[in-house]
Amino acid sequence: MSSVELPPMDVAARIPRLRASDGFASLDALLVTRLPNVRYLTGFTGSAGMLLVARDEAIFVTDGRYEEQAHEQLGAARVDARIAIGTTAARQRELLQQVVPAGTHLGLEAHGVTWAQQRAYASEWFPEAELVATEGLVEELRRVKEPAEVARIHRACAIGDDALRAVAGLLVDEPTEQEVALRLELAMRERGASGNSFDPIVASGPNGAKPHARPTDRRIRAGELVVLDFGCVVEGYCSDMTRTVSVGDPGADARRLWDVVLTSQQAGRAATRAGVPCAEVDAACRRVIEEAGLGERFVHSTGHGVGLEIHEEPRVAGTARDSLAVGHVVTVEPGVYVPGVGGVRIEDTVVVTADGADPLTAFPKELVI
């Protein structure tokens, strides 16, 4: 794909933004343990690290394996946090205890620490602190993407588009689902992706009736619906796209399902813009499918936010209570699934604007290839 440099992200601005956020107001400090949040706030990409953000200082604690990497990555991002290395859990506890005086209102990420961790923090790590269950403080910041983040998601989406362009032609050779999945992965990696954003779904014929089917050694034949749902990662940011295709005409019943889902997906995209409740986008998709008498076959919600995680806020679901805002990146992905027969799903990743939504995935939507 394009080898144009991606614009730099202002990682160092994020810890100050966290401190200034509403959710932080009642805290003296927040212990950030969810790795995507640690990465967002520091640029650190390792598999073990905790960030304690207090009002006047921040300390990043990791183990000996990551000493060099931590200095490189936090240094490159000019993040204002002290790096401390603790090779054992006991030593990491000591390092953090030094910056958590008695009486500290210490926020934990209640959705990110296990119950066992919380019990250890309460009884052994910070017995003199008051632990506060917080929910999604950093995720709240992450909802609205900076332009440089959108650029990374867009790059990942473009790689996905281009990979499908390279691989779609193979379908005429009756490959297995697994072969197609592997080719897609390889094509994305060759174009600069660091990995998949999730294991690709390639589900043909009756396998398409499982929304989250895993590729099998089933051969894909002409006239069958094939659901291809895949994405990749660029500098930590994910893409997500689904197309449903057929080699040759899949017959009138399949064409009808496909038309219904495409109309639903278009309705969802048309409803997507800043200020609209997420539940309304879900309703716009669902209405089309219900009117076609297929409401019970649409067994999942319409979409989800995409960023450093493949599933993040906001959720585009009937039960969602929040609204879209400029800079949200979400998927719109209605589907119908008929057990024993097959399925259709069509999905784009889009970035929300003041008056609509710009698609980041651009591969054409055509049933017959």
Next chain:
Amino acid sequence: MSSVELPPMDVAARIPRLRASDGFASLDALLVTRLPNVRYLTGFTGSAGMLLVARDEAIFVTDGRYEEQAHEQLGAARVDARIAIGTTAARQRELLQQVVPAGTHLGLEAHGVTWAQQRAYASEWFPEAELVATEGLVEELRRVKEPAEVARIHRACAIGDDALRAVAGLLVDEPTEQEVALRLELAMRERGASGNSFDPIVASGPNGAKPHARPTDRRIRAGELVVLDFGCVVEGYCSDMTRTVSVGDPGADARRLWDVVLTSQQAGRAATRAGVPCAEVDAACRRVIEEAGLGERFVHSTGHGVGLEIHEEPRVAGTARDSLAVGHVVTVEPGVYVPGVGGVRIEDTVVVTADGADPLTAFPKELVI
């Protein structure tokens, strides 16, 4: 790799084994939410599902996406559990409430549920039950592998061996680390792996000083140490192996590091057998490296269990308190890391026997290729 059928696993025997375990004795029911544990007990491979094991019944709850898959997989394994579909969290709550009467001593996996989930279970899902924090009840069962599980890990290890055999020759062409990693992945997939057990590490020259380095676009030159740490998945079971090699002679200093680590790894393997404390295996590796004056360069523990997860019990660490038993599958992987210079790590996955440990990884250990 070998296309010989893998022997069937007796998945259906595992729920009864859980009920009969010591950890279950004080419970009326256990809510299993950690996905590897759900898979172990039911054969279900999807990304969302909970299993409630009571004394006289078991109920598996998932959402509409997985209805068909749940019936297929639990049916194929002949698991004695009722399948219930709840498309919303509220509906799933209702389904579970029906089998959790007031006063139930309900175990949660304290290491597998978040604090937020525990709070919701306590206040909304099961306000009349007594929640009990359990730790590792299913993991305890999973430590000792059935022969059919060892066969799967062995298959994954053999695929890794064969993939490295196919890829090692490329190192003479000065490939980038990323190119080597991608070729390894592809070679494992072509040989029947369903995926990586973790992102491969290919770390050359100074990058080798980071134990968990990610592959970069750095070109690998002759005379440099290259750490290759990778594994794959077969039917859910992981493999793990590290080799450190050089194209041509890397010089006397590097040869010395490599010799120390190989001697350490051999000492660790020699110490591995049923009845030996895990900490003794760690000590056996560490002693060799300390005697060489490199103790501070061995910045991680010696190894870990391998199975449905790439890191599981038992840990082979100085702080571990348990002992090895027949059927444990563990890694032995000492390493030394010199910032700015490079690193060496050598690792096998082995299965513990009464009088030793059989290697599951078999690729030769030779420095110069």
